[in-house]
Amino acid sequence: MAEEVKFMKGNEAIAHAAIRYGADGYFGYPITPQSEIMETLMDERPWETTGMVVLQAESEVAAINMVYGGAACGKRVMTSSSSPGISLKQEGISYMAGAELPALIVNVSRGGPGLGTIQPSQADYFQTVKGGGHGDYRLITLAPNSVQEMADHVALGFDLAFKYNNPAMILTDGVIGQMMEKVVLPPQRPRKTEEEIRREQPWATLGKTKDRKRNIITSLELDPSIMEENNIRFQAKYRRIEENEVLYEETLCEDAEYLIVAFGSQARISQKVVEMAREEGIKVGLFRPITLWPFPKKQLFEYSKKIKGILTVELNAGQMVEDVRLAVECRIPVEYYGRLGGIVPTPDEVLVELKKLVK
Amino acid sequence: MEATIISPENLVYDKPRLMTDVPMHYCPGCSHGVIHKLIAEVIEEMGMEEKTIGVAPVGCAVFAYNYIDIDWQEAAHGRAPALATAIKRLNPDKMVFTYQGDGDLAAIGTAETIHACNRGENIVIVFVNNAIYGMTGGQMAPTTLIDMPTATCPQGRNVELNGYPLKISDLLAQLDGTCLVTRQSVHTAAAVRKAKRMLQKAFENSMARKGTSIVEFVSTCASGWKMTPDQSNKWMTENMFAKYPLGDLKNI
Numbered sequence: 001m002a003e004e005v006k007f008m009k010g011n012e013a014i015a016h017a018a019i020r021y022g023a024d025g026y027f028g029y030p031i032t033p034q035s036e037i038m039e040t041l042m043d044e045r046p047w048e049t050t051g052m053v054v055l056q057a058e059s060e061v062a063a064i065n066m067v068y069g070g071a072a073c074g075k076r077v078m079t080s081s082s083s084p085g086i087s088l089k090q091e092g093i094s095y096m097a098g099a100e101l102p103a104l105i106v107n108v109s110r111g112g113p114g115l116g117t118i119q120p121s122q123a124d125y126f127q128t129v130k131g132g133g134h135g136d137y138r139l140i141t142l143a144p145n146s147v148q149e150m151a152d153h154v155a156l157g158f159d160l161a162f163k164y165n166n167p168a169m170i171l172t173d174g175v176i177g178q179m180m181e182k183v184v185l186p187p188q189r190p191r192k193t194e195e196e197i198r199r200e201q202p203w204a205t206l207g208k209t210k211d212r213k214r215n216i217i218t219s220l221e222l223d224p225s226i227m228e229e230n231n232i233r234f235q236a237k238y239r240r241i242e243e244n245e246v247l248y249e250e251t252l253c254e255d256a257e258y259l260i261v262a263f264g265s266q267a268r269i270s271q272k273v274v275e276m277a278r279e280e281g282i283k284v285g286l287f288r289p290i291t292l293w294p295f296p297k298k299q300l301f302e303y304s305k306k307i308k309g310i311l312t313v314e315l316n317a318g319q320m321v322e323d324v325r326l327a328v329e330c331r332i333p334v335e336y337y338g339r340l341g342g343i344v345p346t347p348d349e350v351l352v353e354l355k356k357l358v359k
Numbered sequence: 360m361e362a363t364i365i366s367p368e369n370l371v372y373d374k375p376r377l378m379t380d381v382p383m384h385y386c387p388g389c390s391h392g393v394i395h396k397l398i399a400e401v402i403e404e405m406g407m408e409e410k411t412i413g414v415a416p417v418g419c420a421v422f423a424y425n426y427i428d429i430d431w432q433e434a435a436h437g438r439a440p441a442l443a444t445a446i447k448r449l450n451p452d453k454m455v456f457t458y459q460g461d462g463d464l465a466a467i468g469t470a471e472t473i474h475a476c477n478r479g480e481n482i483v484i485v486f487v488n489n490a491i492y493g494m495t496g497g498q499m500a501p502t503t504l505i506d507m508p509t510a511t512c513p514q515g516r517n518v519e520l521n522g523y524p525l526k527i528s529d530l531l532a533q534l535d536g537t538c539l540v541t542r543q544s545v546h547t548a549a550a551v552r553k554a555k556r557m558l559q560k561a562f563e564n565s566m567a568r569k570g571t572s573i574v575e576f577v578s579t580c581a582s583g584w585k586m587t588p589d590q591s592n593k594w595m596t597e598n599m600f601a602k603y604p605l606g607d608l609k610n611i
Contacts, residue, residue, distance in 0.1 A: 053445075205412050215431075
């Protein structure tokens with residue numbers, strides 16, 4: 001398959017991008033609003049072309065543990081779900097962080113808590129970037145704001161996961177998952193051969209050959225002195241990721257006196273707000289974190305030296321705002337605006353909130 | 360003198376090559392050691408050590424990976440069949456097995472067990488049923504017998520409170536995805552030899568893509584049962600075999 005321009009949903013783009021990346025396996029369980037990912041994969045039948053395995057599991061718990069099993073073989077494997085299902089996957093995510101396994105997890109999040117709603121939400125921000133599962137670990141988190149980025153972040157997520165042997169998550173919402181846009185799908189890449197995996201992931205459990213010791217994938221270590229060393233190694237890795245992998249986008253920030261900080265679908269709405277505010281003479285720019293972890297702390301701190309205030313726009317009760325305040329060390333006012341329970345704000349509402357900060 | 364005794368022509372028995380020299384953490388009288396040995400022997404005799412991936416459970420056998428010299432994955436509690444599903448589907452030429460206890464397989468992992476078997480995953484499930492949680496200190500298992508005392512049912516398993524011993528292998532034998540469900544033990548030399556034959560059949564089934572094979576080992580837990588190894592074997596024969604009779608539940 002060559003590069004192709006298509007018009008499709010964000011969820012569908014993830015499925016196509018996974019096949020074209022040369023992913024080895026997808027394991028999932030249906031949940032709204034992301035079921036199109038597995039449906040598209042089943043419809044595309046990649047097992048007949050690239051050899052990619054697609055399997056509907058009996059639960060989100062089973063699906064994430066299938067991902068663990070596949071990742072421990074050095075395979076490019078992924079799962080997707082939405083908020084309640086992602087809660088169930090936290091066990092497996094923590095185990096993968098502890099066993100240092102690379103994998104891609106997609107959360108097309110919806111409003112909670114509990115069964116909540118199927119409407120869009122960004123209320124899983126804390127769960128994703130602060131832990132979610134048990135233990136001291138970090139999850140590489142990408143926040144696409146378009147159907148194009150849904151496709152692009154599949155490759156980016158896998159690449160980062162394998163670069164650091166750590167699970168990566170695409171944290172998006174029903175807006176990006178369900179909306180249709182033009183997308184450029186990359187050309188088909190071949191899946192890795194077993195020989196390539198044995199070379200590039202020498203830890204992979206693909207059968208013990210005579211030239212090496214047995215490989216054991218585990219997060220268990222009962223000796224606390226070794227377990228502390230393991231944790232120190234994890235933390236050092238997280239620091240390297242924070243140093244090297246921060247991604248963000250700036251729109252009209254150069255002369256800005258104020259910033260809106262928003263990610264994913266809310267960055268799309270905030271882009272319109274910036275246009276409207278600029279027409280009224282308010283010098284505001286949009287700062288969009290693309291990686292939610294690692295968070296662009298340094299960049300926001302630099303802005304705090306030259307701007308007057310920040311408004312975060314989030315589909316939650318104010319979660320990322322805490323990280324923004326920490327980043328700017330409370331040197332400038334940082335306010336939050338958001339809607340809850342699956343309601344998406346209009347640009348006009350956000351503009352009103354921005355003006356309160358500006359006045 | 361010693362050299363003469365172990366000269367090749369005099370050698371009638373040897374430790375399986377795939378068993379590591381690591382001292383085992385299992386208690387005296389525990390069935391795990393013998394079952395480990397049988398697995399190591401079968402893999403070795405089939406010439407499959409470079410193609411075998413084991414999945415260790417949470418429970419007493421959590422460190423199974425220390426004792427058999429093959430590639431291993433350590434699963435979260437109960438999830439071994441999910442891991443094995445993906446390993447086998449992504450690597451159809453590999454020989455994949457899980458090693459699970461009663462709590463792992465028949466309590467917390469019931470869904471993963473039933474659905475892997477129902478999909479007919481071409482894997483082997485080695486199920487060690489000693490009717491107790493050994494690793495955590497002797498609590499009640501789904502397979503604990505009625506009136507059998509444990510740390511969490513010190514007055515004995517009470518049906519009204521705790522329900523009945525779960526004959527999970529009988530249930531798995533009903534599923535169309537399973538091709539072999541057999542209940543074995545390792546308390547006598549004859550039983551060990553028979554169990555090994557069934558274990559080999561199970562591994563052969565998995566490579567012949569016949570579906571899921573389950574080899575249940577009705578086992579002792581001398582420490583958990585608070586008995587001597589000898590008493591344990593006797594108690595198992597009299598009580599466990601009555602509820603969990605040995606033999607094939609399904610063999611097609």
